[in-house]
Amino acid sequence: MKALARRGVLLFGFLIVPLVGLSQPSATLPGADDSPAVLGEDPGPPERLWTVRVGALATAADTQECVQRLRNLGYTSIVASGEGPVRSVWAGVFEYAVDAELCVDDLRRRAFRRVEIASIPATPGRNQAISRRLPVEAVFRLEAQHISETADPQFDPETDPVIQEGRAAEVLRSAEGDAALERLAEALPESDSRRAWIVLRLAHRAREEGQWDRALDLFQAVADGSMPVRRVDRINAMTRVGWILMYRTPDYRGAYRAYREIELFTGSETVRANALAEQAWIMFEILRNDRVGSWPEVRRFCARALARFEPGGSAERAKHRAVLRLIHLETFHFESRYDDVVRYAQAYLEQYGEDEARRREVGMARAWLGIAQMRLGQPDTARETFSDLAGMNLQPEENFAGEDMDVLAATYSFELGVREGNTDEMRFWAAYLQENHPDRAETATILRILPDRLARGE
Incomplete structure (x- = not known):
């Protein structure tokens, strides 16, 4: 159990x-009704939003320095308030408490002091200021040189001798085969697109063997875009990183950030919808484990993700719809x-x-x-x-x-x-x-x- x-x-x-x-x-319970239940229904727009507060700023100069540092990190909607020892800076507008909490984690790692999330009333202006992009240290190097690589790799996988040798090593499913793949990868420069092909095979081998730390490192190497790789393969590697962080590490907050970056990076509606579905599940787990957020927020996120899944489609999309509706149902249990x-x-x-x-x-x-x-x-x-x-x-x-x-x-x-x-x-x-x-x-x-x-x- x-x-x-x-x-x-x-x-x-x-x-x-x-x-x-x-x-x-x-x-x-008050508020319970007998109306027909609509699976995954949106609870409506939020009445409260979230921001990040940096406090304990001793002087006006400290306040201005804090404002500039936050602006350099990508924060918007920055407001300085207070006088004397109660000076504070408020930054960012977030729909979900998890988003604000991740920003607090990041700012603390950057040596900001007295950082906390704060609830603020939702207004039309603040609703427009909400950004899906989080101003935190990225999981993936989205600005990397090969971010726009969309062409097929510059080799024929059916005839290229290096690829054929790699396939022969991969099919062995053994330590000797893995060592052969590693030698092939090391012999190729990072500018050679065949290197990414081989590193991906090594990553999948590590995953099959349950070597999660090694698999994570290898998938991350491809996901970071430091070597030429097809966009579809890079997104696949990014998704594998998110999955390992969520289900095998587990690092729920790292996984949430990874899937948010995938959502914003991909040009595929299917991949974006899948990334939203994973974020909904992770938000559920973060709230259950860390008590960050609220169950109505989880329901709202589920509704957002479900809106991306049109009726029909693949079996994978049908599975995501069913799981999102199940998460929506489970939230009511935790509210008793x-x-x-x-x-x-x-x-x-x-x-x-x-x-x-x-x-x-x-x-x-x-x-x-x-x-x-x-x-x-x-x-x-x-x-x-x-x-x-x-x-x-x-x-x-x-x-x-x-x-x-x-x-x-x-x-x-x-x-x-x-x-x-x-x-x-x-x-x-x-x-x-x-x-x-x-x-x-x-x-x-x-x-x-x-x-x-x-x-x-x-």
Whole structure:
């Protein structure tokens, strides 16, 4: 249960912290409504925006120097305020708190003192001043010499002897083959476009072997544009850098900056939409882990990303749409808006429930639905939901975010039995876990506590 435990779901509430509202229905939260749920709907324009404040400026000269340094870094909307020891400079206008927080991180690395983000009211003028480009140290050298390289490499990959030798080494899938590729790359000058081709092969080999630091360095070498490379290959390398930072390092803030740069760099609407989708997921993770931002901001970003994905298109675009709508749904759980979780989860299942390609996302939506129903004191509907989830027979590769949905369904069903003193239900799900998931920690815990819970239930 590690994934959902990290995401704020209380597992085995009777063992750790009792789940609130299971014995009786909880009150409907203010603002909840019965209108049809629109998956991924935009919550509307922001009422508050964000800026960066640099404080503790002792003199007017210090203030002017700060203003100039910020301007040189690319900040706009710079305003100096205060007198005496309370002099401050306010810089930038950002729609999302994450953007402002990344600027604070960058300014602190540059030895600015007393830097913090601040919330400001949204106005028409400030809305127009919002920039998608962040004035922070770049992940990629977008100004590099070969940024505009769009022509095919100056070699024929089917006949070039160096490329043929590289392919022969690559197909070995071994340390000897990798060493041969490295020798080929080292023998070529950086001005030779074949070098980028070989470095990319080495990067993919490192990725296949799980050598993430090495893969990151190699993809970064191509992404930085310091050697001739086709634009499509450079964007592919940039995307690999973002993926490794997000899913393998993990460096959520670095990944967010990487995907923002990809969004602004690429000329492809598909790549831009994919970069927005990744940023939405990373924003979700940064808020969940670092408490930066708000759930309405995540929903607004999801809506922005969804607007880039027209109906139809490739399977990859359909997957992004489904994941963005799932993120949108999950935000309501973290606001404890369980009525809205139920509404949106039911709408999600209505749209995707019969889509075989979306079994991963559907399983996760069912999990959130069942948890919300438990929180609302609806044990019968929750029991049915978890039974449906178990009945999906999801395979390991169909589990979402590393969570084993079958184990989740069984453990929550067991907890429902505990809550209601249903000993038959407890025995059934304990036996189910013992038979189907004998090595799981959840199974061991349930088998250990089962005699006591049965005694209480009887």
